[in-house]
Amino acid sequence: xxxxxxxxxxxxxxxxxxxxxxxxxxxxxxxxxxxxxxxxxxxxxxxxxxxxxxxxxxxxxxxxxxxxxxxxxxxxxxxxxxxxxxxxxxxxxxxxxxxxxxxxxxxxxxxxxxxxxxxxxxxxxxxxxxxxxxxxxxxxxxxxxxxxxxxxxxxxxxxxxxxxxxxxxxxxxxxxxxxxxxxxxxxxxxxxxxxxxxxxxxxxxxxxxxxxxxxxxxxxxxxxxxxxxxxxxxxxxxxxxxxxxxxxxxxxxxxxxxxxxxxxxxxxxxxxxxxxxxxxxxxxxxxxxxxxxxxxxxxxxxxxxxxxxxxxxxxxxxxxxxxxxxxxxxxxxxxxxxxxxxxxxxxxxx
Amino acid sequence: xxxxxxxxxxxxxxxxxxxxxxxxxxxxxxxxxxxxxxxxxxxxxxxxxxxxxxxxxxxxxxxxxxxxxxxxxxxxxxxxxxxxxxxxxxxxxxxxxxxxxxxxxxxxxxxxxxxxxxxxxxxxxxxxxxxxxxxxxxxxxxxxxxxxxxxxxxxxxxxxxxxxxxxxxxxxxxxxxxxxxxxxxxxxxxxxxxxxxxxxxxxxxxxxxxxxxxxxxxxxxxxxxxxxxxxxxxxxxxxxxxxxxxxxxxxxxxxxxxxxxxxxxxxxxxxxxxxxxxxxxxxxxxxxxxxxxxxxxxxxxxxxxxxxxxxxxxxxxxxxxxxxxxxxxxxxxxxxxxxxxxxxxxxxxxxxxxxxxxxxxxxxxxxxxxxxxxxxxxxxxxxxxxxxxxxxxxxxxxxxxxxxxxxxxxxxxxxxxxxxxxxxxxxxxxxxxxxxxxxxxxxxxxxxxxxxxxxxxxxxxxxxxxxxxxxxxxxxxxxxxxxxxxxxxxxxxxxxxxxxxxxxxxxxxxxxxxxxxxx
Numbered sequence: 076x077x078x079x080x081x082x083x084x085x086x087x088x089x090x091x092x093x094x095x096x097x098x099x100x101x102x103x104x105x106x107x108x109x110x111x112x113x114x115x116x117x118x119x120x121x122x123x124x125x126x127x128x129x130x131x132x133x134x135x136x137x138x139x140x141x142x143x144x145x146x147x148x149x150x151x152x153x154x155x156x157x158x159x160x161x162x163x164x165x166x167x168x169x170x171x172x173x174x175x176x177x178x179x180x181x182x183x184x185x186x187x188x189x190x191x192x193x194x195x196x197x198x199x200x201x202x203x204x205x206x207x208x209x210x211x212x213x214x215x216x217x218x219x220x221x222x223x224x225x226x227x228x229x230x231x232x233x234x235x236x237x238x239x240x241x242x243x244x245x246x247x248x249x250x251x252x253x254x255x256x257x258x259x260x261x262x263x264x265x266x267x268x269x270x271x272x273x274x275x276x277x278x279x280x281x282x283x284x285x286x287x288x289x290x291x292x293x294x295x296x297x298x299x300x301x302x303x304x305x306x307x308x309x310x311x312x313x314x315x316x317x318x319x320x321x322x323x324x325x326x327x328x329x330x331x332x333x334x335x336x337x338x339x340x341x342x343x344x345x346x347x348x349x350x351x352x353x354x355x356x357x358x359x360x361x362x363x364x365x366x367x368x369x370x371x372x373x374x375x376x377x378x379x380x381x382x383x384x385x386x387x388x389x390x391x392x393x394x395x396x397x398x399x400x401x402x403x404x405x406x407x408x409x410x411x412x413x414x415x416x417x418x419x420x421x422x423x424x425x
Numbered sequence: 426x427x428x429x430x431x432x433x434x435x436x437x438x439x440x441x442x443x444x445x446x447x448x449x450x451x452x453x454x455x456x457x458x459x460x461x462x463x464x465x466x467x468x469x470x471x472x473x474x475x476x477x478x479x480x481x482x483x484x485x486x487x488x489x490x491x492x493x494x495x496x497x498x499x500x501x502x503x504x505x506x507x508x509x510x511x512x513x514x515x516x517x518x519x520x521x522x523x524x525x526x527x528x529x530x531x532x533x534x535x536x537x538x539x540x541x542x543x544x545x546x547x548x549x550x551x552x553x554x555x556x557x558x559x560x561x562x563x564x565x566x567x568x569x570x571x572x573x574x575x576x577x578x579x580x581x582x583x584x585x586x587x588x589x590x591x592x593x594x595x596x597x598x599x600x601x602x603x604x605x606x607x608x609x610x611x612x613x614x615x616x617x618x619x620x621x622x623x624x625x626x627x628x629x630x631x632x633x634x635x636x637x638x639x640x641x642x643x644x645x646x647x648x649x650x651x652x653x654x655x656x657x658x659x660x661x662x663x664x665x666x667x668x669x670x671x672x673x674x675x676x677x678x679x680x681x682x683x684x685x686x687x688x689x690x691x692x693x694x695x696x697x698x699x700x701x702x703x704x705x706x707x708x709x710x711x712x713x714x715x716x717x718x719x720x721x722x723x724x725x726x727x728x729x730x731x732x733x734x735x736x737x738x739x740x741x742x743x744x745x746x747x748x749x750x751x752x753x754x755x756x757x758x759x760x761x762x763x764x765x766x767x768x769x770x771x772x773x774x775x776x777x778x779x780x781x782x783x784x785x786x787x788x789x790x791x792x793x794x795x796x797x798x799x800x801x802x803x804x805x806x807x808x809x810x811x812x813x814x815x816x817x818x819x820x821x822x823x824x825x826x827x828x829x830x831x832x833x834x835x836x837x838x839x840x841x842x843x844x845x846x847x848x849x850x851x852x853x854x855x856x857x858x859x860x861x862x863x864x865x866x867x868x869x870x871x872x873x874x875x876x877x878x879x880x881x882x883x884x885x886x887x888x889x890x891x892x893x894x895x896x897x898x899x900x901x902x903x904x905x906x907x908x909x910x911x912x913x914x915x916x917x918x919x920x921x922x923x924x925x926x927x928x929x930x931x932x933x934x935x936x937x938x939x940x941x942x943x944x
Contacts, residue, residue, distance in 0.1 A: 295798050295806035302795045305784020312743060312773060312781055313796040314764035 098375060105408040112403055118396060126393050127386035137385070139271035143343065145381035146273075147172075149280035150335035151359025152377060153287060154206075156368035158224075158328040160291065161303040161320055167213065167228025168332040169356030170235035171206035175333020176340045177239045178205025180256060180347040183263035183340075184247060191262040198263060199337055206333020207326040209235065214325035218318040224325060232356070240349045247347070255348040265342035276338030283331065284370040300324070332356065358384075361409060380405065437500050439464045439626045440485070440516070440595055445494035447480055454480040455491070456650040462595055467617060467627045469637040472647035473670050473869030478630050481647070482597045485628075486518045487511040512540065517593030519584040521600055527573035531555065531566055531583050538587045551590075558589050562619045563612070577728060578609035585616065596620070597628045602636055606728060607897065607930040614640050632870070634663045646670055667870065691755055692716040693858050693889040694740065699749035701739055703913075708732045710739060711914040712749065717858065717889040722880065724892045724904030724921075728933050732913040733893045734776065737860050740891065741773055742766040753858070767796055770857030774864055776893070778847045785836035792835050793818045793850045800854075821853035825875050841868050848876050852883065859883060862893040877903060897926050909933055 110120035131137045151168045158165040179202035186194055213227035240254075249257035265274040291297035302310040303320055311317045339355070340347050362380055366372025387401035438461035447455040454477045462468055470478045483489045485496065487505040495502050498514050505511050511518075525534050532552045536542060539551075555568040564582045572580060581601060588596055602610045617627055617640060631637060637644055637658075644661050646653040646669040653669045694717040703709035710732050717723050727733055738744040740751065742763040750759040753769050767773075775781035783792040794801060794814045801810045815831065822829060827845040829838070838846060844866070851859065861880065865873035880890055880903065894900050900907060901921045909917040909932040917924075917932045 293807075293809070295802035295809055298791060298794065298798060298809065301787055301791070302784050305786050306780070308780060309782050309784060310795065311763060312741060312775065314762075314767040315795065316762060316764060 094372075098372075101408065101411050102379065104411045105404065108407045108411070109400075109404045112400065112407075113396065116396065116400070123390060123396065127390055128382070130389035130393075131382045131386045136271070139269070139273050140385050141378065141381045142277055143272045143274075144385045145377045146276040146280055146342070147335050147339050147355045148359055148362055148377040148380060149373060150276070150283065150338065151332055151356050152362040152366070152373045153280070153283055153359075153370075154328045154332035154335065154356075155360045155363035156366075156370075156373060157287065157331065158324050159363060159368045160300050161324055162307065163217070163321065163325060163328075164225040165210070165228055165325065165328050165332075166225055166360060167210065167231050167329070167356075168335075168359050169352060169354065170228070170232040171209045171329040171332035172336035172339070172352055172356045173235035173239050174209040174336070175202035175206035175330075176336030176347060176351070177235075177242060178202055178333065179337035180247065180340055181242075183259050184256065187260050187263070189262065194262045195265065195341070198341055199334060202333040202337025203330035204333070206336065207330040209333070210325045210329025211322070214322040214329075217325070218321045236350060236352075239347070243347060243349050254350075255346050257346070259341065259345045263341060264345050265338065267342070272343070274338070274342035276335075276342045279334070279338065281374070283334075284373060288370045332359075335359075358405070361405065365409065380408075383408075438462055438497075439499060440514075441497040441500075442481070442485060443495050443497065445481065445484060446492045447477075447484060447489060448492060453650045455484070458494070458647070458650070458652055460645050460652070460655070462626045462628060463643075464594070464624045464626050465621055466642040467621055467629055467640055469629045469631060469641035469644045470647065471631065471634075471637055471644055471666060471670060472653075473632075473871070476647040476670070477650040478647055479599065482518065482599065482628060482630060485511065486516060486597060509540075512591060512593070515592055515594040516597070517588030517591065517595065518597040519581065519588065519599065519601060521603060523580050523584050525572045525580055525583060527571070529572060530568065531570055531572060531575070531586075532568040534572055534583060535568075535587050535590055538591055540591060554590055555586060558586055562589070562616050562623075564616055576609075577604045578606070578612065581605070581609075581613065582616070589620075594624075595626045595628065597630070599630045600632070601629065602631065602633060604729065604895075606895075606933050607926045609930075610636070634666055637661075637666065638663065670870065690718045692752070693719050693754060694891070695752040695755075696740070697750050697752070699739060699751060700747050701735055701744050702747045703735075707744075708735055708913045710735050711912075713739075713915060715908070715915070717891055719857075719887045719889050720884055721905040722884055722890040722892055722903050724894060724900035724907045725910060726893075726895055726897065726900055726907065726929065726933060727910035729895065731933075732910045733862065735913065736910065737773070737775070737862050737891070737893060740766075740858075740860055741771065764799075768799065770854070772851035772854075772856035772859045774844075774847055774851050774859070774861040776862035776866070778843045779840075782847045783835045783843070785834070787835055788832050789829055789835050789838070789846055790814060790818065790831040793831075793846070793853075796850065797854060817853050818849060822849045825849055825852065825879055827872070827875070841872060844868055844876075845872060848879065852879050855886065856883065856888055859888055859890045860893075861890060864892065864894065865896070865899060897929060901926075 106124070110124070113120040113123050131141050151172060154168045154171065155165050179198040182198045182201040183194065186197060189197070209231060210228070212231065213224040216222040216227055217224040243256060244253055247256045249255060265276055267274045291300065299310070299315045299320065302313065302315055303317060307317060335355070339351065344351060358380060362373060362376045366376040383401055383404055387398055390396050391398045440462040442458060442460050445455050445458040458477070458481055460468070460481070470481070472478050480489065484491050485505065487507045487510050490506060496505055497503070503514055505514060526537070529537070532548050532555060535555060536546050536548065536551050552568045559565050564586055566575070566579050566582050566586070572583065575583070581604070585596065601613060605613060620627060629641065638661060641658050643655065643657050644666065645655045646666060648670060696713050696715040699710060699713045701710045708731060713736065725733060725736065735744055739746060742761050746759050750757060752758060753766065753771070758766060758769070779785065790811070794809070798809070801814050802808060803810065818831070825845070825848065827849050829842060829846050829849065835843070835846070845868070848864070859880065864876050864880065868876060877899070880892065884890055892900070892903060904921055907919045907921055907924065907929070908915055909929055911933060917929070
């Protein structure tokens with residue numbers, strides 16, 4: 076016991092050090108490879124990078140836009156990270172997010188007279204229910220041993236936006252446009268801070284990550300989740316109710332994704348637009364795997380990805396590089412991380 | 426070669442290993458080990474778990490490289506960097522888990538092993554070779570049979586034949602008798618006898634003292650990575666070997682005192698006509714009737730893969746019952762969840778702890794907490810009382826005399842320690858019913874005795890035990906009743922006094938012996 080306590084600080088330092096080197100070398104490698112691509116396309120990579128970072132980290136406004144872009148990424152990444160802890164691959168965040176946004180919008184439309192303190196929590200609950208119910212389908216199918224959740228969640232992704240479109244085109248669209256609802260009333264908008272577009276969603280995202288970390292570390296559920304993730308066969312024999320966890324964890328993941336959808340329509344957009352997400356759920360998936368489902372990793376990776384995406388829009392305006400190159404940069408980052416497993420082999424635990 | 430005189434062979438050993446050192450991280454697995462392997466001899470390597478036997482032969486077979494030391498072949502230094510090199514030096518090894526392809530025939534499996542197999546395989550010629558060898562050494566196996574249809578004993582014969590046909594002169598056998606039933610062991614020893622007579626050198630790794638004394642010519646005892654002693658078999662006795670293995674006397678396990686069960690006792694566990702449907706590689710159970718009373722140990726044996734795992738799983742609630750019913754303390758538990766069954770006081774020591782009992786990347790104490798977590802969590806699961814967990818499991822380990830690092834990753838435990846951990850965990854809460862599969866596999870003599878004593882103690886406190894094992898010594902010493910499983914059905918029920926090893930062995934393999942006693 077004493078020996079353990081003595082060893083702990085150095086072990087933690089080692090862990091932090093190796094995490095920092097891992098992330099730094101990832102960033103450097105990704106930027107290097109991407110620089111080559113910029114250079115091939117006839118632009119000066121140094122100038123481009125100066126643009127990219129200057130437009131995002133160079134000003135308070137730029138920085139606040141990064142945080143705005145980061146908000147849904149944090150939450151969707153968590154919606155992937157939680158199920159991944161018991162070995163479930165939730166590719167369906169995009170669809171769950173749409174269903175969450177749809178349910179939250181329904182709440183905003185029927186309860187438009189309610190005050191903000193009542194309406195916002197109700198919209199959040201609606202959003203979470205929408206996402207959770209959407210994830211219940213793959214959860215049940217998986218628990219019954221019928222279909223792998225990777226396939227069902229992926230397939231449901233293309234169904235959800237169609238359902239949203241059905242409701243918007245058919246019932247909810249404003250008199251001006253056919254592809255979006257009327258703007259939400261003020262009571263249905265998440266409060267923003269400091270006169271920027273940063274909204275309460277960011278706070279919710281950070282809080283959820285902290286709760287996630289605490290649950291995994293200190294509670295019985297965290298222990299049982301880790302037991303399942305470590306060896307489902309053994310966990311089951313030790314009496315952990317595996318099927319209950321599969322369904323519950325996928326639904327909670329869906330609920331978190333639904334909350335991200337609610338935060339997007341209630342905060343960023345203030346309106347439900349068909350096809351609004353543009354792949355936020357997929358980027359969240361990417362972030363979760365890039366950061367190995369680790370909460371701090373999720374925050375850091377979301378931040379970096381947010382810089383790339385917001386900076387990318389700027390790059391497009393100022394240097395005539397197409398926005399698509401940003402996807403190349405993300406892909407390069409993923410590639411580096413995946414190969415990074417071999418570049419930095421885990422040290423043996425002494 | 427057969428006519429080489431024994432004295433001549435003893436002048437130069439076929440293989441010598443000199444000053445072999447090998448460390449893994451901080452652990453010295455082999456410390457200045459010297460051994461000599463002579464032609465026409467069976468050398469037994471004896472030692473408790475972690476004594477360094479496996480490491481040593483794996484160095485000889487080229488799986489590991491020694492940190493220092495040398496290997497001599499007829500007095501000439503050789504370098505063995507891979508199993509391929511070892512085979513060039515005519516060294517061959519039979520592993521505990523055979524390396525055979527089930528969907529191939531015996532001849533095809535053996536052909537695959539030839540180092541210089543022709544592009545067009547002449548199976549006829551190989552078959553001929555096999556037949557010649559089989560006859561000479563009593564290794565009767567039909568070369569045209571598919572390996573999946575062979576018994577474990579026959580598979581082992583194929584493995585030995587593989588080595589003989591590829592010109593091995595030194596045969597290393599890693600616990601060859603572990604998987605065999607008594608009459609198969611006898612026939613293996615006959616084979617080894619005739620191989621010895623033909624000048625082969627045989628290295629036998631085993632835990633079983635009786636077999637060593639029966640078959641070996643010389644015995645090398647390893648203790649904590651060093652050679653404790655090398656002695657000819659005539660100087661050895663069981664007591665002496667145990668003393669050498671442990672450096673101090675170990676009390677022999679005495680077995681249980683049997684007592685009559687009260688006739689009207691309430692059964693702790695009752696299976697009525699329980700059948701299951703097989704999925705994948707499972708065996709389906711067929712109309713199993715079984716009762717376990719408080720205070721008795723029911724031993725269940727069979728050749729592995731004849732329904733033992735399925736029977737344990739069905740009692741644990743993991744495998745659904747397709748017909749029939751299960752009662753725990755007179756309560757219908759047929760459709761109970763695993764957790765409800767565990768909360769009823771059912772403990773489970775699985776056959777393979779790493780695969781079936783623990784999550785490797787959690788600490789020992791976390792893994793200990795999982796099965797009984799409902800005892801230690803409060804506020805619906807928000808808090809866990811780690812202090813109480815530590816106290817309970819430390820007490821359990823103290824009682825068993827085990828010492829385990831509670832805060833290490835479970836992955837870092839050795840096989841024996843892992844088994845100790847699972848036993849300490851399952852015994853910690855005075856279980857009512859203990860399902861123990863291969864309780865002592867991987868344990869050295871001393872820990873095995875501690876584990877068995879724990880079972881006997883639980884029995885005397887009124888627990889019922891379902892003990893799955895293929896170690897007949899253990900079963901005869903421990904069981905109040907014995908049950909033989911074959912092909913998913915119960916083939917025989919005995920008290921140890923009414924039966925013999927031979928009878929059980931024949932029932933296990935499904936051959937003969939129709940005199941099935943009533944329960």
